[in-house]
Amino acid sequence: MTAMLALATLLCAAEPPRAQVTALTEIQGGFQGLVRDGGGFSLVVGDQRVPVQEVVRAVLAPPAAGPVSRPAVIAIFPDRGELAGDIKDAAEERLTIANPILGDVRLPLDDLLALVFPRAFPTLAASEEFRVQARTPPAADMLYTTEGGTVEGIVQSMSTDAITVQSAGLGTTAFPIAGIRGLALAQIDAYRAPAALRIGAVLRDGSTLWGALAGGDASKLKVEAACGAFDIPFAAVAELLVAGGRWTMVADLAPEAVEERSYLGDKAWSFRRDANVMGGPLKARGVRYHRGLGVHSYSKLSYRLDRKYARFEALAAVDDCAVDENLDTRFGNVVFRVAVDGRERFASGEVSWNDAPRPVIVDTTNAAVLVLEVDWGAGFHVRDRADWLEARLLAAPR
Secondary structure, eight states: OHHHHHHHHHHTOOSOOEEEEESSSEEEEEEEEEEEETTEEEEEETTEEEEGGGOSEEEOSOOOSSOOOOOSEEEEOTTSOEEEEEEEEEETTEEEEEETTTEEEEEEGGGOSEEEOGGGSSSHHHHHHHHHHTTSOOSSEEEEETTSOEEEEEEEEEOSSEEEEEETTTEEEEEEGGGEEEEEOOOSSOOOOOSSOEEEEEETTSOEEEEEEEEEOSSEEEEEETTEEEEEEGGGEEEEEEESSSEEEGGGSOOSEEEEOOSSSSOOOOOEESSOTTSSOEEETTEEESSEEEEESSEEEEEEOTTOEEEEEEEEEEOGGGOOTTOOTTSSEEEEEEEETTEEEEEEEEEETTSOOEEEEEEOTTOSEEEEEEEEBTTBTTTOEEEEEEEEEEEOOO
16 A cells, blocks of 8 residues: 555656666756657657667666665566566466556466565565576576575465475475565576667566567556566656667677686686676665676676677776775775777776766777776775676667
8 A cells, every 4th residue: 555655646746757868978857758759769858859779778766765665576587577566366377466556467487587575585685685696597496495495396386375396305395485585487598688679667666677668658658578568657667778779788798708816816706797796786876777797806808899889888886785894995996997909998097885986988999809807906806896887888880
């Protein structure tokens, strides 16, 4: 009921939200909605029209000022979408989630990547970290209990009260949902970045719905997602993300070469896609980012461009998970560098967890190889949890 009242208040707001749009340029102004523009769609911001295919991110609402309430369940999809709400119904191999914005959504279990039960975690941060880690599917279905244990097997069915799993050690067992933190489901096919234009609507309740953009106007947009077609009021949208347009997210590319090591040479932290290097959400100076690369010093990622891109852009930052309890900026201190075809094109100088993200814009016209390097700063490799936020490549003109 509280969520519905909050949504009603948003929908009755008289003033249009002030949008901050990252596209070919940075644009700010009153958000006027979506319009058809030639063969596609454009966002209307102030007196400007921004073609959707040029957009990286459009922020329509500031982060919540107070504590974020935890939904009963979050369903995670292979396309990286997430749906938060309550389990309204479940039978055999499908469930229905009641979402305060989208209503009742029916979901076959075969269409899901994972289920997360945020209230079963000791902290909100712990549940967010699990949500990110659950995007990497296991080899077999995996159930995680509130006691810290795991059960590997095959999910047989689900009800509003329990999940039944067939495992080699326990046979067919029904586990009460009250004792479950999460369920990760094995996938036959690996996730592939979309080739066609798709939009991601990040809702104010924490859900993210990815799908084809089918229409819209001043008050809402229509998204055709794998789980159905939805009319989403802009008043309920916190951010809009775009994939498959003129920008390619670097996190969707496989590096040609990876070099990772610590200052002492005894440990290396592997880079992560769309997560910080510790497995949690990307966050810098309190702002959440949904896409990018999380790395740890020393890190050197090389990407083959094959002269297909005109520009590389990102925000270089030390992730908030590196904040030093003693407020010592020697730790969580790195240097970002970008090289194109063996020539250094960007160097940040030392960046600590206390610094704002540094904008990175590098010309990659006719470039063959892009190298993203994060080096040690004043505190050697200690807490050097760095992010290439929204790292992306602009397609070269044809």
